[in-house]
Amino acid sequence: MSVQSKVSEVQAVMTDEQPMTASWQTARAPARGLGLDLAVVLSYCELTKPRVVSLLIFTAMVGMLLASPTNLAGIHWAVIFWANVGIAFASGAAAAINHVVDRQIDGQMKRTHSRPLPNDAVSVTGALVFATLLMGISVVVLVVFVNQLTAILTMAGLVGYAGIYTGFLKRRTPQNIVLGGAAGAIPPVLGWAAVTGHAPLDSWVLFLIIFLWTPAHFWPLAIYRREEYARVGIPMMPVTRGVRHTSWLILGYTIATVAATELPFFTKMAGIPYLIGANLLGAGFLYHAIRLISAPEKHNPMRMFGYSIAYLAALFALLLGDHYLLGL
Secondary structure, eight states, X not given: OOHHHHHHHTTTOSSTTOOOOHHHHHHHHHHHHHOHHHHHHHHHHHHTOHHHHHHHHHHHHHHHHHTSOSSGGGSOHHHHHHHHHHHHHHHHHHHHHHHHHTHHHHHXXXXXXXXXXXXXXXXXXHHHHHHHHHHHHHHHHIIIIIOHHHHHHHXXXXXXXXXXXXXXXXXXXXXXXXXXXXXXXXXXXXXXXXXXXXXXXXXXXXXXXXXXXXXXXXXXXXXXXHHHHHHHTOOOHHHHHOHHHHHHHXXXXXXXXXXXXXXXXXXXXXXXXXXXXXXXXXXHHHHHHHHHHHOTTXXXXXXXXXXXXXXXHHHHHXXXXXXXXXXX
């Protein structure tokens, strides 16, 4: 799959406030005509936020492949398969819990009112049972077919997102996405641990990049949607501190992210080809952040948001390309 196709697949993700895409809504409509069972299945699929999960799996795969030999024949494909299954099921469980906790505010927001719970397509009990089932399968798969460390770290990520971020931080502090960003940054560490059984410094470098990238990625969307967040009482940064202050914070996190992307070269995880590409991508990221300060009220917030997704996907693709290029 090309980077471009991956980018188009994950547009408007990495935030739990995103609406379902038209493709899912379109799929549900004819499903009701075909029968209740298929409609219910599709509604449960929506609970897992499949597009969000796809990006998490993508970053986990980067960790797995960077931890693997450059000789494709030496890669443990079975372990990678089961690790992806376990991580995907845990991510889906966390997303379903997020739907349950946020069902009331989702029903009040234009972008999320058609989600399965506000729309009464799935019951709260059904969603919780579904999440528990996914969580249980994830633990069994990871412990039996991968390793205990990956299982523990995966469950920690689930608790961080569904419990700490969704259940506590989101409604209590404008730093919610910063403090809760660790859950979205953990997949490369999970991938590395799945293949090697441990989580070395290189895996945490990838974690740091995503952790710093998350506010710079999410806050432009929060600027664009600040009126909706204000209406439902969610203290996102643009709501509590204003657009100007948030725009400067975005620039700060963008600079920090670009600086962190230099680390793979200095830790010898990657070479010159990656460094050149990362700097070019970083220049584009900084350009959008500066534009956001100069004109935050126009289309620049969503342009910054869109570029941030392309940026992360391209950056991780560069890491993979550099890894296997150096191994030739």
